[in-house]
Amino acid sequence: MFIKVNKDKCTGCETCLSSCPYDAIIVKDGKADITELCQLCRSCLSVCPEGAIFEVEEEADKKEKAQGSGVWVFAEQRDGELAGVSFELLGAGRRLAEKLGGEVSAVLFGGSAAGAEELIRWGADKVYHCDDGMFGAFNDEPYAGLLAELITQYRPEIVLAGATPIGRSFFPRVAARLKTGLTADCTSLDIDGETKNLLQVRPAFGGNIMATILCPHTRPQMATVRPRVMKRGEYDASRKGEVVKIRADNVKSRTKVIETIREVSEMSVNLQEANIIVSGGRGMGGEKGFQLLFDLAEALGGCVGASRAAVDEGWIPYRHQVGQTGKTVGPKLYIACGISGAVQHLVGMQSSDIIVAINKNPDAPIFSVATYGIVGDLFEILPLLTKKIKEVKGA
Amino acid sequence: MKIVVCVKQVPDTAEVRINPETNTLIRDGVESIINPYDMHAIEAGLQIREKTGGKVTVLTMGPPQAENALREAISMGVDDAVLLTDRSFAGSDTWATAYALSKAIEHLGADVILCGKQAIDGDTAQVGPEIAEFLDIPHIAYIRKIEDVKEGRIVVQRLMDEGYDLMESSLPVLLTVVRELNVPRMPSLKGKMAAKKAGIKKLTAADIGAEESKLGLRGSPTQVRNIFAPEAKRDRKIIDGTNEEIIDALVKELTGLKCL
């Protein structure tokens, strides 16, 4: 498919220019022209007042789509512990499989036999498990090599992984090797009723825009999925399934993990598991401001998060960052302090149950997602709030 | 040491918005910049060169106007700039982009390839690892420190969720880098003057011997079906009063919701 401009109809009015998210349209000699930046998102088709922009189908568009069946999820483990996102992927995989028919399988590299059984209880019909020692620590080449081998052998229709540092690092290698599409960091997955294609929704442009991505002709359809966005599958302690033992005979690696170092700050920053997060943005003014947040978080028994602005300023390390380029979180309580609420931040925290926003600007976009909004001076309110919480908790 | 840094010219995304009524982009006055993560990759390339000697080449795939990004890189001190540009790249997704870039890198030759961890317009973080796969070389993503680099071997720190991994790799290798790695240098005046005059080497699909069926839309397994504005809705309650009243009311509400 291509997007083209009918030069006879085009009046050079430039209406289409601003419709293009990729800046792919230029006006040359009084006529619009689609440049090679075009991503075929079709945003321009509807805006042309003359109807001069149209799509051209190609022979290649009609090609037969490849075959495959079943939904696979890559179950990530760290130090033998299954990552929470694995259960979320099983939930998502189950919902997709219901619409498609077919099984849900999990793939587990490293980890234990007990872990494999756990995946069945979370919704897997089958678990492909390789417990070779080389999979203990994450290493791209063995992970990519073995997964690509399994996919080639068993031909699933859909393969999902968590959009974690692990999934986002080795899944692209697998997709490249298998000549198939991969969509990063999806926030919603569905099946097209007509074509049965996977509809993959993901944020782009720092979360300012959402895009639906298709992988129409090749299989499997691969996607990484944001942690804490999908609902977990249902846990059933009595569920039965099959564990298929896998051997890693042909797997090579030119990289080596020498050592794994944990770095946990004073207040543990496992944001994605936290029930309460106190988060700060540019309005905190600096490291001193963040101390107020640490005080409040300590009183509440929560973690401290931050917006990209605060991290970019160097007030707090990157691992505290919440948002499109940081972590997605979904705590019971999220307190946003001095965060204006750029979409980039909102996509990372808006699934929190209760959101409290404190900001001096009453028009800050953060208030549009807040359960409770407070317009005021953080430097007065935060110490008072911390004191009050301590009183309530002490009582 | 031959170092290739892949960069992308991107719109400053913080400024891009969608008009929810018309579903069209509002991008008035949005500037094109070098993807911020790629600036750290350029700096890393320059630092490796300072240590081991060699040459840093900056490579971008894009339309002719992406030359500006390359000139900016030259003003920071890279030796060479290559623009990969061809109409046949139109509509490339990450797969086809990575394929084309890998062919260009094959053409140029490299011991260390550096990329930003992701581009801020697409945020996919896929092109780097995919290039490595096409070149059949190892990659390590999310590099926050380069501990040591010498002929044939590199030791780096890879940022993970709960800390970092100390990793070793043979060369050639592809690394994607995070902000913590370094502070990108400012351009120099001599660099800026050189950048103005520098010749930018242009490569086409034919120059790099790319197979046409793997380029552009035809070579892209994924397609964008549509774009739309993200939703943001929630009933909010503004709490008014003196600071003391506000805090009492808030704590009461939160206690009621069993948040505390």
Place this chain on the structure above:
Amino acid sequence: MDYLLTEEQIMIRDLARQIAEEKIVPVRAELDETGTFPHDIMKTLAQSDLFGLFIPEEYGGLGKGCLELAIAVEELSRACLGVSTTYAANALGTYPLLLFGSDEQKKRYLPDIAAGKKLVAFGLTEANAGSDAGGIQTTARLEGNEYVINGTKQWITNGGEAGIYTIIGITDRSKGPRGASAFVVEKGTPGFSFGKKENKMGIRASATTELIFDNCRVPKENIIGKEGMGFVVAMKTLDNSRTGVGSQGVGVAQGAFEEAVKFARQRVQFGHPVITFQAVQHMLADMGTSIEAARALVYAVSRFIDAGAKDVSKESAMAKVFATDVAMRVTTDAVQVMGGSGYMKEYPVEKMMRDAKILQIYEGTNQIQRNVIGQALIKEAAKANK
């Protein structure tokens, strides 16, 4: 206004602006608060070749002139006068070598200066020799192949931070003004030390100290020019550097003006942004106009110097006095436009106002500048009536 700058001049402006915005603005309040010398920023300026701007190409510089320097100083000053003072004082200290240095001296010192490896300081002022440079008491006595320097210089910008010092001392008191000579002294020379760092009202990021010479011996070759030329060296140096102080004035005024406009558009009183009130508009109009006039004068005099003019005392004094008086008035008015907010340290204009004051004082007070202008006028009039 478009000053028809060349492409290279625009490049210099853009680079200096980028450094100012990305590296200086984020830290200026802290540098001011703590009185910290900006080593990191100096390193950035060095890497960016800005220290080589006015150094001839044969010594590793870019061979540009007074106007290019003025443009760079203006942009740095727009962000922080403390930083730009450090940078401008470096140029001040370098001029004696540039204008009067021997080939050997130039070869020895200029490449390091151009590369930003060493900062320079200029030492003229003493406790009893401020506006009256004739009161200098520091002496330099020739003993064999060495000069022995004794005395104390006061309020020297870049003192302690600079590696190279160009100073004025008396070699023959009996000759009066013709008895002074200029010397270059390197940091680390035995007998050369620094007094405590001064605690200043403004430009607090810059380092200001005493230079203490206690039987400090330097080789005879360290004299700049010839014995007895000290005052000529000092005056010609100041003639060249004064436009730089003028551009500091233009820069800080521009910075304060922009803050005031931004604030006035946001601040709502009586239901309207305060910029809609004529009282505020008129203040801003006067501020904007006087900045443009100051800039035009500074650029014109810089171009005059770059064109090779012989005597520029009057013109450079005019540029200095006008632009720095504008700076004081505009920064004060910026605080006024912003009211209580302007007086608070949350906003940068109170710092700009404190910083601006020094511009009317250093490198010749504005009263002395007016003397210079007045004397030049008398001379010109006498000539015309001949």
